[in-house]
Amino acid sequence: KAGVTQTPRYLIKTRGQQVTLSCSPISGHRSVSWYQQTPGQGLQFLFEYFSETQRNKGNFPGRFSGRQFSNSRSEMNVSTLELGDSALYLCASSSGQETDTQYFGPGTRLTVL
Amino acid sequence: KQEVTQIPAALSVPEGENLVLNCSFTDSAIYNLQWFRQDPGKGLTSLLLIQSSQREQTSGRLNASLDKSSGRSTLYIAASQPGDSATYLCAVRPPQGAQKLVFGQGTRLTINP
Numbered sequence A: 001k002a003g004v005t006q007t008p009r010y011l012i013k014t015r016g017q018q019v020t021l022s023c024s025p026i027s028g029h030r031s032v033s034w035y036q037q038t039p040g041q042g043l044q045f046l047f048e049y050f051s052e053t054q055r056n057k058g059n060f061p062g063r064f065s066g067r068q069f070s071n072s073r074s075e076m077n078v079s080t081l082e083l084g085d086s087a088l089y090l091c092a093s094s095s096g097q098e099t100d101t102q103y104f105g106p107g108t109r110l111t112v113l
Numbered sequence B: 001k002q003e004v005t006q007i008p009a010a011l012s013v014p015e016g017e018n019l020v021l022n023c024s025f026t027d028s029a030i031y032n033l034q035w036f037r038q039d040p041g042k043g044l045t046s047l048l049l050i051q052s053s054q055r056e057q058t059s060g061r062l063n064a065s066l067d068k069s070s071g072r073s074t075l076y077i078a079a080s081q082p083g084d085s086a087t088y089l090c091a092v093r094p095p096q097g098a099q100k101l102v103f104g105q106g107t108r109l110t111i112n113p
Helices: none
Strands: A005-007 A010-013 A019-024 A031-038 A042-050 A053-057 A064-068 A074-078 A087-094 A108-112 B004-007 B010-014 B019-025 B032-038 B044-051 B056-059 B062-067 B072-077 B086-093 B107-112
Touching (some): A010 A019, A031 A074, B004 B086, B010 B019, B019 B032, B019 B086, B019 B107, B032 B062, B032 B072, B044 B056, B044 B062, B072 B086
Parallel strands (some): B010 B107
Antiparallel strands (some): A005 A019, A019 A074, A031 A042, A031 A087, A042 A053, A064 A074, A087 A108, B019 B072, B032 B044, B032 B086, B056 B062, B062 B072, B086 B107
């Protein structure tokens, strides 16, 4: 099976711009979760989508949003970028059961200048 | 609020040694605990998943144990190799929160040839 794919792998944006990141889960997986990783805060949960519905949400401002399509692919959008949004954004794929392993993609490195 | 702690933050050992990485969590109400490996600038690779009803899991030279009542997990690496050098992260899945994982800050492991 192909693994989790994320595009693009690298992005450079300026403050105030918006950005969209994409995640394609493992075939058959219906759950996609997003995480932000920074040196200071570590890995923090952003939100999870399951069957096109947001099922859980972390403590991030409304500038961070997402959606999931019928083929389970997910996109994450960040509007009005701030310097502090510079991070590695990781998505994780699973079947959606609480007992399942989560499989992570390679991440998108976002740099905000 | 669930909090996960990993000690030490960094560890350097000579090749061939057996070693133990520690993970502790504040709330024993978890679905499972997962150990990951992360190479610099890369995504997370799942190593082992222990369900809340299990005591340990093994994969090759890796063995993870879970003591839910005391809020502790250990990852044992036998006969360490330079290729084991990476950051090791543990994460717990709380019962409320669907696919959300709560991560520790990780242990950066260096195996010296």
